Amino acid sequence: MQLNKSNYYSTEANLHYMSGSQLKSFLPAYEGCEAKAMAKIRGEYVEPPKDAFDEGHYLHAWNEGTLDEFKVNNPSLYSTRAPSVGQLKSNFQHCNKMIKILESDPLVMKALAGKKEVIMTAELFGVPWKIMIDSYQPEVGIFSDLKALKDIGGKWWNKETQCYENFLDHYGYTLQMAVYAEVERLVMGRDKWLIPHIVVVTKQDLPDYEIIYFDYDVIEASLQIVKNKIERVKSIKSGLVPPVRCEKCEYCRGTKRINRIKHYSELALY
Numbered sequence: 686m687q688l689n690k691s692n693y694y695s696t697e698a699n700l701h702y703m704s705g706s707q708l709k710s711f712l713p714a715y716e717g718c719e720a721k722a723m724a725k726i727r728g729e730y731v732e733p734p735k736d737a738f739d740e741g742h743y744l745h746a747w748n749e750g751t752l753d754e755f756k757v758n759n760p761s762l763y764s765t766r767a768p769s770v771g772q773l774k775s776n777f778q779h780c781n782k783m784i785k786i787l788e789s790d791p792l793v794m795k796a797l798a799g800k801k802e803v804i805m806t807a808e809l810f811g812v813p814w815k816i817m818i819d820s821y822q823p824e825v826g827i828f829s830d831l832k833a834l835k836d837i838g839g840k841w842w843n844k845e846t847q848c849y850e851n852f853l854d855h856y857g858y859t860l861q862m863a864v865y866a867e868v869e870r871l872v873m874g875r876d877k878w879l880i881p882h883i884v885v886v887t888k889q890d891l892p893d894y895e896i897i898y899f900d901y902d903v904i905e906a907s908l909q910i911v912k913n914k915i916e917r918v919k920s921i922k923s924g925l926v927p928p929v930r931c932e933k934c935e936y937c938r939g940t941k942r943i944n945r946i947k948h949y950s951e952l953a954l955y
């Protein structure tokens with residue numbers, strides 16, 4: 686299957702290819718759920734639209750240089766209610782503020798330069814993978830991903846590992862960057878990885894931002910995690926093993942049936 690921007694996120698592409706976010710969607714450590722992941726891949730479950738999703742698209746359209754076109758094609762970005770009819774909705778006006786801040790920093794613009802939205806595919810751990818790199822600069826040995834988040838300093842409780850973690854681990858960005866680095870390396874037939882960078886910008890009233898880079902140690906460690914997890918995900922995706930329901934996510938709540946009464950002590954806080 687040949688991938689392009691219009692079919693990259695299609696059901697067909699998700700069935701054929703694995704991706705960093707698809708792998709994470711199976712793994713409880715990243716708030717994934719096997720049952721929801723499979724329902725999504727099969728096209729049986731569509732996640733309810735989230736503002737954060739559209740804001741991400743808005744920022745990526747800016748990075749790609751197609752923001753004007755994006756605005757024309759997405760009338761839902763504009764308010765239909767008085768007195769702000771026809772104006773950008775306030776959350777997208779705030780995106781403009783985030784963009785302005787990024788544009789004003791030369792090092793950010795340097796990190797985000799290069800070829801935009803580069804799609805690559807390669808076989809990794811016995812399955813075909815797809816990646817889309819936001820900003821690709823092999824000539825300087827780096828690639829960059831653009832992320833918008835609430836707060837750089839936030840901490841999240843990981844039930845599996847029983848400890849707090851930062852946004853990089855919580856959202857599995859290290860894992861995602863490692864997959865990008867490895868797929869790119871395989872496609873180019875190089876023996877060394879490009880250095881993955883993430884440009885993060887926060888949604889705070891006065892946005893904060895940072896450029897973060899990763900090293901070979903974390904790429905190796907993250908690829909090891911992928912290797913450890915991929916076999917089960919492969920067997921679920923091919924239908925050999927039934928997916929387990931997490932009974933907590935939106936998909937599971939929406940399809941819930943109680944088949945066992947819980948003992949009061951099962952309601953753990955942490």
Ligand SMILES: [Zn+2]
Nearest residue numbers: 718931934937
């Ligand atoms: Zn679930």
